[in-house]
Amino acid sequence: MNKGVEWAVHACALLAPLGAGRGLSLAALADYHGVPLPYMAKQMQLLSKAGIVRTSRGHTGGYALARPPQEISLWDIKQAVDGSAPAFRCTEIRQKGPCAVPRADCRAPCAIAAAFSRAENAYRDLLRAIRLSDILSDVTGEGNAQHMLGMLRWYEANVTVLPEKKPKAPAS
Amino acid sequence: MNKGVEWAVHACALLAPLGAGRGLSLAALADYHGVPLPYMAKQMQLLSKAGIVRTSRGHTGGYALARPPQEISLWDIKQAVDGSAPAFRCTEIRQKGPCAVPRADCRAPCAIAAAFSRAENAYRDLLRAIRLSDILSDVTGEGNAQHMLGMLRWYEANVTVLPEKKPKAPAS
Ligand code: FES
Ligand code: FES
Numbered sequence: 001m002n003k004g005v006e007w008a009v010h011a012c013a014l015l016a017p018l019g020a021g022r023g024l025s026l027a028a029l030a031d032y033h034g035v036p037l038p039y040m041a042k043q044m045q046l047l048s049k050a051g052i053v054r055t056s057r058g059h060t061g062g063y064a065l066a067r068p069p070q071e072i073s074l075w076d077i078k079q080a081v082d083g084s085a086p087a088f089r090c091t092e093i094r095q096k097g098p099c100a101v102p103r104a105d106c107r108a109p110c111a112i113a114a115a116f117s118r119a120e121n122a123y124r125d126l127l128r129a130i131r132l133s134d135i136l137s138d139v140t141g142e143g144n145a146q147h148m149l150g151m152l153r154w155y156e157a158n159v160t161v162l163p164e165k166k167p168k169a170p171a172s
Numbered sequence: 173m174n175k176g177v178e179w180a181v182h183a184c185a186l187l188a189p190l191g192a193g194r195g196l197s198l199a200a201l202a203d204y205h206g207v208p209l210p211y212m213a214k215q216m217q218l219l220s221k222a223g224i225v226r227t228s229r230g231h232t233g234g235y236a237l238a239r240p241p242q243e244i245s246l247w248d249i250k251q252a253v254d255g256s257a258p259a260f261r262c263t264e265i266r267q268k269g270p271c272a273v274p275r276a277d278c279r280a281p282c283a284i285a286a287a288f289s290r291a292e293n294a295y296r297d298l299l300r301a302i303r304l305s306d307i308l309s310d311v312t313g314e315g316n317a318q319h320m321l322g323m324l325r326w327y328e329a330n331v332t333v334l335p336e337k338k339p340k341a342p343a344s
Contacts, residue, residue, distance in 0.1 A: 001259040009284045010265055034268030074287055087173040087259075093182055096206030099323045105316060111307040112181045115246055115299065123295040127287065135283040144277060151271045 001082055007035055008043040008081045009074060012052065016069040016132045018155075021162050023056070023064030028158040043081055050080035056162040064162045069132035075124055088116035173254055179207055180215040180253045181246060184224065188241040188304045190327075193334050195228070195236030200330040215253055222252030228334040236334045241304035247296055260288035 011029050018024075024032075030040035044063050047053045054066040065072065090113035094101045109117065183201050190196075196204075202212035216235055219225045226238040237244065262285035266273045281289065 001261070003261060003263065005260065006262060006265055006284070013284070032269045032271060033265050034272075035265070074284070074291075078288075088177065089173070089175060090178060091175065093178055093205050093207070097204045099204060099319065099326050100206075101319055102316070105319070112178070112185065112246070115302045115307060116250075119246075119295045119298040122298050123291045126291040126294050130287045135287060144274070147271065147273060147277070154271050 001078075004039065004043045004046075005078050005081045007033055007040060008047055009077050011040070011043065011063075012047065012065065012069075012072060012077055012132055013136060015053065015063065015065045016072075016136050018064065018159060020068075021064060021164065022159050023053075023062040023162045024158055025062050025160060029063065032154065032158075046080050047077065050076065052076055052080055054162070062160040062162050065132075069136060072132045073128045074130045074132075074135075075127035078127060086117065086120055088113065088120065090116075173250075176211065176215045176218075177250055177253045179205055179212060180219055181249050183212070183215065183235075184219070184237065184241075184244060184249055184304055185308060187225065187235065187237045188244075188308050190236065190331060192240075193236060193336065194331050195225075195234040195334045196330055197234050197332060201235065204326065204330075218253050219249065222248065224248055224252055226334070234332040234334050237304075241308060244304045245300045246302045246304075246307075247299035250299060258289065258292055260285065260292065262288075 010033055014029065014032060015024060026041055026044060027037060029044065030037040033040065044053060044055070048055050048063070051066055052072055053063045055064075056062050090110060092106065092110075094110050095103060095106060108114075182205055186201065186204060187196060198213055198216060199209060201216065202209040205212065216225060216227070220227055220235070223238055224244055225235045228234050228236075262282060264278065264282075266282050267275060267278060280286075
């Protein structure tokens, strides 16, 4: 799995308490997580492309969640960063070799591919059931009161307000 | 995921009906699946290292299952070929940056890492519950009667008998 998934989920968790329209600059997001700016930028672009965050002024602008935290699952974020291809890829090996199964008999997936696909569905369903709002207090509230105070001060110094999205002009 | 997993599971499924001590040469395994011999060899070596198959004469010799098919799960095979590292790797990003959580407060895993770990456990448990014996008839019996007959002939021409494992001489 792309190691950017960890950064992306943490970035979303950091944005989650801010409320509609309030966000953080790319520099603040990278700084908070102690990761190089270009790496953070890559994840934020992928999150933006997937409609999970919105940005006000290109990739150096501020980022805010595009939906409420209870409507963003860990699966959404994982998929945005890591892609949606299944981990197990069946190359239809059963159709090769001296005893190849005829193509016409291969309409249903092979029992092996079907088993891996069931396992991946169980994985996906579990991550889909966990929303940003579920992990929020654990992630931002962990540590002691002093840490909490430090975070609040950091938020105060860094949170920006993104301009409202202009409603699109109706096509004439 | 390593694409060798598909070949490895299919190879084990092909060995599964043979009964104790009966096996197939590496050349036969590669030929049956229409994959290059060195690629097949790599998977068989990994399966051998994990104790899932045994071999009689090095990597060019015959391979047989080392345990009955009902004692080999898809998870065993996946893990043998793909390794056992978790897909999600937590780099403890929470301990970095200006609001780093103190190390002493990080004894429990981060809520994000814990969520991914629960999902991977669900994936693992599902693959662990599926044994070679469960998928056997689906894999070898798929296709029509003609295909089945072709397979039986192929088995007849290729199955080899592996010498019994000699019991180790007791340490003196
Ligand atoms: S043919 Fe792809 S897993 Fe069986
Ligand atoms: S610190 Fe690694 S996932 Fe949270």
